[in-house]
Amino acid sequence: MTVRLGEHVRIMSGTEGPPGRCVALEGRIGHQVTCSIYECRGSLCREFNPNNPDGEPNDACDEARRAHGLPPLPRKEPARGR
Numbered sequence: 001m002t003v004r005l006g007e008h009v010r011i012m013s014g015t016e017g018p019p020g021r022c023v024a025l026e027g028r029i030g031h032q033v034t035c036s037i038y039e040c041r042g043s044l045c046r047e048f049n050p051n052n053p054d055g056e057p058n059d060a061c062d063e064a065r066r067a068h069g070l071p072p073l074p075r076k077e078p079a080r081g082r
């Protein structure tokens with residue numbers, strides 16, 4: 001289910017370039033999807049988070065969503081002054 005990316009890394013087949021669709025992804029993008037190997041997914045998948053540590057959406061996630069015609073994730077409301 002993987003392809004080589006460089007000397008030491010393998011990535012999921014289907015994710016080599018945009019728009020990309022992982023071979024382990026089941027369902028219809030934009031409606032309902034699930035990872036068919038979630039419990040044993042690789043480290044790259046485990047480390048990917050749709051949000052940055054500051055809670056703002058991950059630009060890479062928005063880019064992937066855009067490649068499939070989906071809108072970016074909602075941004076946090078700016079803090080209001082006192």
Ligand code: SF4
Binds near residue numbers: 012036037038041
């Ligand atoms: S989390 Fe699952 S469906 Fe998503 S890229 Fe990784 S293996 Fe594929």
